[in-house]
Amino acid sequence: MRSLCAGAVHLLPLLVVLVVTVLSVLASALVASGRRGQGRRLVGATPAETLSAVSQERCHLACHQRAGCRSFNFHPGTGHCQVFTVTACDSSSYIVEPADGWTFYDVVDDLSAESGQTLWSQEACVRDGRCRESCLRRLGQGCRHTQQCQPLVTGVTNCSELVCSCSNAYWRYNETLCMPRYTTLFTDGESWVWKKIVNGMCSTDFRIKSTGTVQVGVFEAYTHYTGRYILKISQTNIYVYRYEYGVSSQHLGTVSKTLETDSRFVRINFNWCSGQLRVSKGLGTTTLFSWNDASPLQPKYLAVRSSGRTAGYFRFAGDLVDPWFGDWSLGRVYSIPRDTMMARRRHEQDFWVEFECRIKRDCNWMAREQTTWHNSNIWKVIIGGWDNSHSAIHRHVSGVGWQSYSHTATPAILSATELRRFRIHFSPQAIRVYRDNQTQPFMEHQVGAPFTINYDGPHMCCNVENVDFRLAQFDAGWGYEGGFRWGENLVD
Numbered sequence: 001m002r003s004l005c006a007g008a009v010h011l012l013p014l015l016v017v018l019v020v021t022v023l024s025v026l027a028s029a030l031v032a033s034g035r036r037g038q039g040r041r042l043v044g045a046t047p048a049e050t051l052s053a054v055s056q057e058r059c060h061l062a063c064h065q066r067a068g069c070r071s072f073n074f075h076p077g078t079g080h081c082q083v084f085t086v087t088a089c090d091s092s093s094y095i096v097e098p099a100d101g102w103t104f105y106d107v108v109d110d111l112s113a114e115s116g117q118t119l120w121s122q123e124a125c126v127r128d129g130r131c132r133e134s135c136l137r138r139l140g141q142g143c144r145h146t147q148q149c150q151p152l153v154t155g156v157t158n159c160s161e162l163v164c165s166c167s168n169a170y171w172r173y174n175e176t177l178c179m180p181r182y183t184t185l186f187t188d189g190e191s192w193v194w195k196k197i198v199n200g201m202c203s204t205d206f207r208i209k210s211t212g213t214v215q216v217g218v219f220e221a222y223t224h225y226t227g228r229y230i231l232k233i234s235q236t237n238i239y240v241y242r243y244e245y246g247v248s249s250q251h252l253g254t255v256s257k258t259l260e261t262d263s264r265f266v267r268i269n270f271n272w273c274s275g276q277l278r279v280s281k282g283l284g285t286t287t288l289f290s291w292n293d294a295s296p297l298q299p300k301y302l303a304v305r306s307s308g309r310t311a312g313y314f315r316f317a318g319d320l321v322d323p324w325f326g327d328w329s330l331g332r333v334y335s336i337p338r339d340t341m342m343a344r345r346r347h348e349q350d351f352w353v354e355f356e357c358r359i360k361r362d363c364n365w366m367a368r369e370q371t372t373w374h375n376s377n378i379w380k381v382i383i384g385g386w387d388n389s390h391s392a393i394h395r396h397v398s399g400v401g402w403q404s405y406s407h408t409a410t411p412a413i414l415s416a417t418e419l420r421r422f423r424i425h426f427s428p429q430a431i432r433v434y435r436d437n438q439t440q441p442f443m444e445h446q447v448g449a450p451f452t453i454n455y456d457g458p459h460m461c462c463n464v465e466n467v468d469f470r471l472a473q474f475d476a477g478w479g480y481e482g483g484f485r486w487g488e489n490l491v492d
Helices: 056-065 111-116
Strands: 004-010 017-022 028-033 038-043 049-051 071-075 080-084 095-108 157-160 163-166 170-174 177-180 184-187 193-197 203-210 213-219 228-233 237-244 248-256 265-271 276-281 286-292 301-307 312-316 334-336 351-358 363-368 378-384 390-397 401-409 420-426 430-435 443-446 455-460 467-470
Touching (some): 028 056, 038 080, 163 170, 184 193, 184 301, 237 276, 248 286, 301 312, 334 455, 351 455, 378 430, 390 430, 390 443, 401 443
Antiparallel strands (some): 017 028, 028 095, 049 080, 157 163, 203 265, 203 312, 213 228, 237 248, 265 276, 276 286, 351 420, 351 467, 363 455, 378 390, 390 401
């Protein structure tokens, strides 16, 4: 017969920790803590066993003897004991509620580690009895308290309708990441900005602002040379196109642009689900254009551009990430289609750029002064241009045009199959370009009249193939972790 060897009661103020050691072949111990359960009890769960007029030690022993016991309620005044094979966090329908005279005891593995638990000092534990590490929740899992959701999720989250969810200003990428809605994407009047479509999105609410013409396209592949639906939005009309690369191009229709505005942003809803193209005002309440594609395209990417030498500002509701998002490896490679500059802000004027590049010709790096492409002062370092035979440094002077410097023979400097490393040193005095770890530049130019560099980044002009850059390995500022998002954070 089992015997109670030590009803060892540790008198933290009100008998809140019980340790029972039972002798059998081997000694075992059950530790139950009521440090966060005083004046409270677990309700909503069905007790595995109920006892009356028993001592605290007997209630504890009943828990020990019950297979799978995880918690119990005890009232010393009545000797009432409720033994559970669940604990507070096993269901959002279980509540640890205030109850005079009761104490809720949670079975713990290591009493010494109890106060080190993530939620120990937070309201979810102190008030609601949700203290265990198993009480932490990911998006889509049941909860009773927002604090259960926050430690495992990046981004703003809350416990809404008993489920961990992203806040209204955020959208769900996966079970541990909330991303902000309607962040501003900036386009410079020349280059496209690309995003990958996630979560099966086939309809998007977005806002645009520009004094020129903008394009919004959804593409079957991460290239211009693929099937795509395009909206071309001028100051007066919306033109809708369908392109099937190498097969056909169709102008599907023109819509007079009488759209809703939101703080000078025009609001549009674009739907392409199953080839059912719809262009609507605002959130889709008024349809402006409708066409059903008999051979629906399957877009996986979205790209935007402004033209007419004007800036474009775009805000999307969500479900868009950078094309390489999710690759957290140090050696991640960014692939960039033609007609793009992937820019970020530059604050210093004497700096090094280091990267690896893979392309058969034209590996370019651009640095410029103004936010928009046209009429900006620009440095363009061209490596392996002219069919991979020469390199040069070009300068665009606002109001004057392009000038070429340091035209240098560099036969086969690039490779279509391997990443090759280069370094560029920009300073107000000179621009110097190096191969790999070489100490002498293979190309340099004395600046003469410098301008302020506010933006720089890789540039892809005119190849059918994408150019591959390895950046984050050499500069963490090019990584998502370092704050980089393509097209974001470029304007105030």
